[in-house]
Amino acid sequence: MTTESQLRADIVEVGRRMYARGYTASNDGNISVRLGSDRLLMTPKSVCKGFMTPDMMCITDLDGRKLQGDREPSSEMLMHLEVYRRRPDVAAVVHAHPPTATGFAVAGIPLDRAVLAEVLCTLGSIPIAEYATPSTQELPDAVAKYIKAHDGMLLANHGALTVGADLFGAYYKMETVEHFAKISLVARMLGRENLIAREEVLRLQELRGTYGIKAPAPICADETTSAADDPALCQVVQAPEGGGSRLVADPPSRGAETRARFGVASADGNAEIRLTYRELSELIEDAIRNLR
Numbered sequence: 001m002t003t004e005s006q007l008r009a010d011i012v013e014v015g016r017r018m019y020a021r022g023y024t025a026s027n028d029g030n031i032s033v034r035l036g037s038d039r040l041l042m043t044p045k046s047v048c049k050g051f052m053t054p055d056m057m058c059i060t061d062l063d064g065r066k067l068q069g070d071r072e073p074s075s076e077m078l079m080h081l082e083v084y085r086r087r088p089d090v091a092a093v094v095h096a097h098p099p100t101a102t103g104f105a106v107a108g109i110p111l112d113r114a115v116l117a118e119v120l121c122t123l124g125s126i127p128i129a130e131y132a133t134p135s136t137q138e139l140p141d142a143v144a145k146y147i148k149a150h151d152g153m154l155l156a157n158h159g160a161l162t163v164g165a166d167l168f169g170a171y172y173k174m175e176t177v178e179h180f181a182k183i184s185l186v187a188r189m190l191g192r193e194n195l196i197a198r199e200e201v202l203r204l205q206e207l208r209g210t211y212g213i214k215a216p217a218p219i220c221a222d223e224t225t226s227a228a229d230d231p232a233l234c235q236v237v238q239a240p241e242g243g244g245s246r247l248v249a250d251p252p253s254r255g256a257e258t259r260a261r262f263g264v265a266s267a268d269g270n271a272e273i274r275l276t277y278r279e280l281s282e283l284i285e286d287a288i289r290n291l292r
């Protein structure tokens, strides 16, 4: 059992790392851990996570009543309490605003495409909890929908949330979410993603057991089944049927759309041409002159 003083030091260390990696700015973000069966150790309100000291932390009960500490508990305490109520297996909660993952949350694009084997084995899919006003009951309500089946999620127009069986486990998941978001962004800027086929996704899921990874819910065998409509039952992953292939090229319509946006040559070798408004006007004027 980790001692309270060690947990205080660990929260300081995780806060320092989050701030150093740019996952939080100013006083953003919050961290909590279970302290035995009936108490929580939590970062306080209005402090920069990069410059905390162990004595700053608050101790609360599972209803959020402050039991110890000179400062007030985190403004997002309600969201942390909701996670602990719904996930007895969770012992730590980390919330931050890592810029790339938060960009996906702002764009309304979940990180749920089957592209990285390691992410599929660990987090599975990373959905987006609906927009909620920060620090109100709306936020725990939005998180409640997905927390049964996910250890990591984006919060629409806000940030990201990860949970774990211990503090560093929850923090590493935050690293994975941001790392996955960066890789997804680069692949999409390059204009193409090869997706891992559904059959391979299910094979990867079996590796979770082999490696002793405890995922809160299985990946839906088929995203069209009714189980896939209930976010508490399984994780929805965008993975096409492979028909014997383990990788499937990005669906052409999506690929073409992305390529057109970034002006990249299309897969079949027909280059897309991008013109400015002025260039286009000149071309049209030239064509009209030739008509006369």
Ligand SMILES: [Zn+2]
Residues within 6 Å of the ligand: 028, 029, 095, 096, 097, 134, 158, 159
């Ligand atoms: Zn926040």
